[in-house]
Amino acid sequence: MLKKIIFMLLLGCVLLSQSVMANLLISPTRISIDERERTAKVTVINTSKETKTYRVIWSEKQSTPTGGYLTLPTTTETSLSPMTRISPKQMQLAPGEKQTVKVAIRKPKGLASGEYRSHLLFQALPNESTKAASSIKINMIMSYSIPVVLRVNRESPVVAIERAQLAKNQNNQRLEFALTLKRETAFSSYGKLTAYFKSDTSAALEKIAEIGNLSIYPEVKKADVTLSLFNGKNLNKPGTVIFKYTGEDEYSDINFAEYTLPITTSMLKL
Incomplete structure (x- = not known):
């Protein structure tokens, strides 16, 4: 009984910690x-x-x-x-x-x-x-x-998207992107990373994923980022995914980096 009470109290700690911002x-x-x-x-x-x-x-x-x-x-x-x-x-x-x-x-x-x-x-x-x-x-x-x-003596951060690949989330079996971003200079970047899809049969760009409030601080030379597709969005045909890391707030006028990933039929069979 004592162990059960302790377990319930510890579980309460976890739930309460998740609701701090609420x-x-x-x-x-x-x-x-x-x-x-x-x-x-x-x-x-x-x-x-x-x-x-x-x-x-x-x-x-x-x-x-x-x-x-x-x-x-x-x-x-x-x-x-x-x-x-x-x-x-x-x-x-x-x-x-x-x-x-x-x-x-x-x-x-x-x-x-x-x-x-x-x-x-x-x-x-x-x-x-x-x-x-x-x-x-x-x-x-x-x-x-x-x-x-x-x-x-702020300098504009220099950021490059070194790598992007298509992967499958092992928990929900949905496709996602794994990216590596490299930052140079002694100053952090801040912005949002967005993915757009363009099929081989259309010129229209469709926003399919985005993560905001993305900072790469000076102590991190390379950042590994996972970008999940929006709910209701899927990749089911070949085309091209364009990734853009754009600045926000004090960096709102800066486009940090861009990367293009071709999507082939074989890649969609993950």
Whole structure:
């Protein structure tokens, strides 16, 4: 019985962690600071039905080639957090209440050119009034982080799509694309990767897949990206797939990379 209770509590941890963003609205979810700017603002709204306490701290993370992050134990030479100040660092919000969090930047004199990044971590603290029904109590701290980037003497990132191939997802048996993107220069890219299909019998381009909010950070030289087809879209005839990685936000006027993949009848027999 005890093991069953523990299992149910741990399962609850997983489900609650997946719903953090459902109870906490953060805007924006990414901050890019120009070297001439001195402050940035983030709006936090408690969208749950109970009063919540949130803590705001810095977290250092390293991007991985396959997506996601590794949490680092300490700051690095490219961490942004040592040159910042957060206000407030903790807040209590009633249902529907919002709070503006300010990030002040204090650049040291002679700061070297390059990109500096830390992640602003919002932690939803457990309510002290919540009592466990049994003698077992697990205090869960749910959290969500957003990247904050400062670029000094920014240069436009150079990105190339080195490889693209058609594959089959082993879970749902649907076709998908596996791509490798290579980034050069010391600055990250940010944008969306889109796939368009043109059949051999038509000149029309059809958008069949897209992934947004795609960043390739300086610590990642090559990124492996999986691009899944939209629901209702299928590849069932030969033609050509055109991939385009285009910039968004501060890179909205940049086309980073393009790649063409011929689709043959034999490839569709995966």
